[in-house]
Amino acid sequence: xxxxxxxxxxxxxxxxxxxxxxxxxxxxxxxxxxxxxxxxxxxxxxxxxxxxxxxxxxxxxxxxxxxxxxxxxxxxxxxxxxx
Numbered sequence: 660x661x662x663x664x665x666x667x668x669x670x671x672x673x674x675x676x677x678x679x680x681x682x683x684x685x686x687x688x689x690x691x692x693x694x695x696x697x698x699x700x701x702x703x704x705x706x707x708x709x710x711x712x713x714x715x716x717x718x719x720x721x722x723x724x725x726x727x728x729x730x731x732x733x734x735x736x737x738x739x740x741x742x
Contacts, residue, residue, distance in 0.1 A: 667733070674727040684716055685716050
């Protein structure tokens with residue numbers, strides 16, 4: 660095995676563990692039956708959506724998922740053309 664196989668494998672393992680941790684840290688978006696009947700109490704402009712911890716976790720999860728996808732795609736292309 661070449662050195663880049665180990666590097667790609669390590670990146671994938673670290674990224675997958677971080678994605679799992681970040682998803683588990685996020686709060687649920689469901690409000691239950693009372694939220695479905697009464698509607699959301701918060702308006703879009705009422706909360707500071709861009710600076711909350713949940714929005715930062717969501718952005719980080721999205722970025723890490725994109726990195727994971729790109730590394731898997733690169734690993735497939737390398738496996739397809741090199742081997």
